[in-house]
Amino acid sequence: MLFIFTAMYPEAAPIITRLGLRPVNDERVFRIFRSEDIILTVTGMGKVTAAASVSHIISRYGTGSDRILNAGICACPDESVKSRIFLVNKLSDHDTGRDFYPDMLYDTGLPEKADVTFSRLVKSEDMEGSDSLFEMEASAIFETASIYTGPEAIVFLKIVSDAGDVSGLTAPVVQSLVERNLDDICKVVDLLLEQRKQISEPDEDLLKLADELKCSEYMKNRLFEVAGYLKSEGKDIRAYISHDLPVRDKKEGNEVINEILSHLY
Amino acid sequence: MRFSHIYIEERALDYPLTGKILSCFEGAEIVKISHYKDIFNRKHQNFSAQEESRKLILAVNDSVRFFKTAPVCQDFDLDRSYYTENAMNCVFDCEYCFLKGMYPGANIVIFVNTEDYDGDVDELLKSGPVHINTSYETDLLALNSFTGLADHWEELALKKRGLTVELRTKSAPSRFTVSPDIIYAFSLSPSEVIGRFEHKTASLERRLDSVRSALEAGATVRLCLDPMIYIPDHKKAYGDLLDRLTDTVDLSKVRDISIGTFRISKDYLKQLRKNSPGSSAVLFPFENEDGYCVYPGELREEMTLYVKERLMDHIDGGKIYVF
Numbered sequence: 306m307l308f309i310f311t312a313m314y315p316e317a318a319p320i321i322t323r324l325g326l327r328p329v330n331d332e333r334v335f336r337i338f339r340s341e342d343i344i345l346t347v348t349g350m351g352k353v354t355a356a357a358s359v360s361h362i363i364s365r366y367g368t369g370s371d372r373i374l375n376a377g378i379c380a381c382p383d384e385s386v387k388s389r390i391f392l393v394n395k396l397s398d399h400d401t402g403r404d405f406y407p408d409m410l411y412d413t414g415l416p417e418k419a420d421v422t423f424s425r426l427v428k429s430e431d432m433e434g435s436d437s438l439f440e441m442e443a444s445a446i447f448e449t450a451s452i453y454t455g456p457e458a459i460v461f462l463k464i465v466s467d468a469g470d471v472s473g474l475t476a477p478v479v480q481s482l483v484e485r486n487l488d489d490i491c492k493v494v495d496l497l498l499e500q501r502k503q504i505s506e507p508d509e510d511l512l513k514l515a516d517e518l519k520c521s522e523y524m525k526n527r528l529f530e531v532a533g534y535l536k537s538e539g540k541d542i543r544a545y546i547s548h549d550l551p552v553r554d555k556k557e558g559n560e561v562i563n564e565i566l567s568h569l570y
Numbered sequence: 571m572r573f574s575h576i577y578i579e580e581r582a583l584d585y586p587l588t589g590k591i592l593s594c595f596e597g598a599e600i601v602k603i604s605h606y607k608d609i610f611n612r613k614h615q616n617f618s619a620q621e622e623s624r625k626l627i628l629a630v631n632d633s634v635r636f637f638k639t640a641p642v643c644q645d646f647d648l649d650r651s652y653y654t655e656n657a658m659n660c661v662f663d664c665e666y667c668f669l670k671g672m673y674p675g676a677n678i679v680i681f682v683n684t685e686d687y688d689g690d691v692d693e694l695l696k697s698g699p700v701h702i703n704t705s706y707e708t709d710l711l712a713l714n715s716f717t718g719l720a721d722h723w724e725e726l727a728l729k730k731r732g733l734t735v736e737l738r739t740k741s742a743p744s745r746f747t748v749s750p751d752i753i754y755a756f757s758l759s760p761s762e763v764i765g766r767f768e769h770k771t772a773s774l775e776r777r778l779d780s781v782r783s784a785l786e787a788g789a790t791v792r793l794c795l796d797p798m799i800y801i802p803d804h805k806k807a808y809g810d811l812l813d814r815l816t817d818t819v820d821l822s823k824v825r826d827i828s829i830g831t832f833r834i835s836k837d838y839l840k841q842l843r844k845n846s847p848g849s850s851a852v853l854f855p856f857e858n859e860d861g862y863c864v865y866p867g868e869l870r871e872e873m874t875l876y877v878k879e880r881l882m883d884h885i886d887g888g889k890i891y892v893f
Binding site: 394395404405406408409410412417419451454455456457458527530531533534536537538566569570 | 574575577599601602603604608609612613614615616619620622623625800802848849850853854855865866869
């Protein structure tokens with residue numbers, strides 16, 4: 306599953322429309338929109354609600370092969386980059402002083418910047434001497450998501466909306482900023498959907514074989530280890546079994562496993 | 571070699587080695603960091619994904635820089651054998667490499683405070699001669715083109731009496747410093763093993779060419795058939811390797827040869843299997859001997875004896891070390 310998190314609905318609206326996401330009506334706490342393999346959540350502003358929503362959504366809908374994208378607006382003291390989108394390569398939590406690093410494994414072609422997360426709206430003076438991005442959720446999203454997944458699975462895209470003065474930031478303005486950068490956001494969405502980890506399904510035939518050999522937990526581990534090795538050599542474990550199955554008891558099962566082992570080298 | 575990102579500790583910025591490395595990768599995105607562990611030691615890293623796009627981390631090592639070699643490592647009967655972490659991780663991708671079981675991620679750390687390492691060597695030398703393995707947790711010769719760290723250790727060994735430096739590699743260097751105190755240790759594997767498991771490393775041909783060049787130059791050469799990796803036709807594969815080795819290299823000029831079958835701690839193997847999924851080199855059903863996973867004794871003996879006996883036709887048995 307790809308989980309997209311935005312703080313406000315105007316940030317989410319263009320993404321929802323472009324990706325054809327539908328509202329999920331049985332969610333009582335957060336506004337959620339989804340398709341078969343994407344869930345977008347409007348977290349609300351600030352670190353606490355962002356952390357709560359990430360934890361809730363991954364716990365409820367996570368599959369173990371999930372990717373996480375946080376997209377939204379931010380401030381930057383550099384006026385020349387206003388309305389541009391950036392891929393974040395470093396996250397700093399202003400309150401704790403902790404730094405976080407998402408893996409930069411995807412070739413998005415987007416410019417990169419560091420990002421600082423505040424617990425309140427950032428003022429111009431907070432940004433003096435910096436060329437970073439400033440916003441209110443990212444470090445919490447990374448820290449929370451990292452409980453569930455690795456740094457290669459978490460991506461942050463930030464669009465510069467202002468240089469510390471939010472007075473003109475109405476909902477249509479925010480929506481328009483996201484719309485202008487929607488192609489880049491969707492390109493990253495496609496990359497993340499392609500990169501979802503393949504989860505190997507448990508081999509049903511192997512589980513059946515373990516039953517037929519009356520395996521204890523220890524024997525099962527040994528059997529799976531041998532089968533894994535043979536598979537990596539392009540061989541089928543059943544080709545090494547001459548004994549009639551199922552066996553009578555664990556002892557006989559163990560003899561079969563030892564027989565397979567004796568043929569390995 | 572290319573790195574899309576270089577992470578640099580703030581305190582490492584002004585070191586000469588940092589400047590040298592950065593000049594080799596001018597297009598790289600630079601990210602300043604507080605401490606290398608903030609990125610290198612992150613939880614839940616995906617080693618295989620990172621291997622596809624390794625990042626470089628430049629840092630200052632203010633912790634312990636030299637370690638006594640562990641019992642499963644090779645000390646070649648030397649009383650004072652140490653290894654050093656001048657760099658962590660490697661540009662190669664060997665499926666069975668213990669680094670994949672030991673380190674939390676695939677990014678490469680280079681410690682740029684070389685003068686602190688030099689000072690430590692001086693301290694160690696006060697108590698007598700020392701043998702230092704510089705490439706136990708990396709391959710400094712493979713990193714040398716942009717770090718110059720192999721050159722640095724060679725210069726140090728020439729300058730400091732009592733210091734012997736070993737540079738172990740799966741690359742094929744072409745330039746050698748001639749000294750009994752600088753040991754070029756070439757890891758050799760059959761072509762089949764290199765092709766299946768030692769990705770991005772030099773081919774056997776190139777490694778053997780490099781061995782010959784080193785010996786012709788008069789450099790000190792150690793050959794390492796270690797770790798030997800079991801493959802179904804291992805006798806033929808190692809037999810072919812030995813044929814090519816003995817046909818083309820004058821083994822009487824080699825300082826010594828080490829032989830040893832694959833062995834790894836139980837904990838590292840667990841992680842290694844996650845990081846080299848589907849690799850028969852690590853999925854073999856090993857036996858656990860005192861916390862170390864090893865091939866069954868009979869197989870171990872068969873593999874090492876076969877190689878040792880073949881080598882003894884060409885080199886004094888006293889120069890062969892079995893681990």
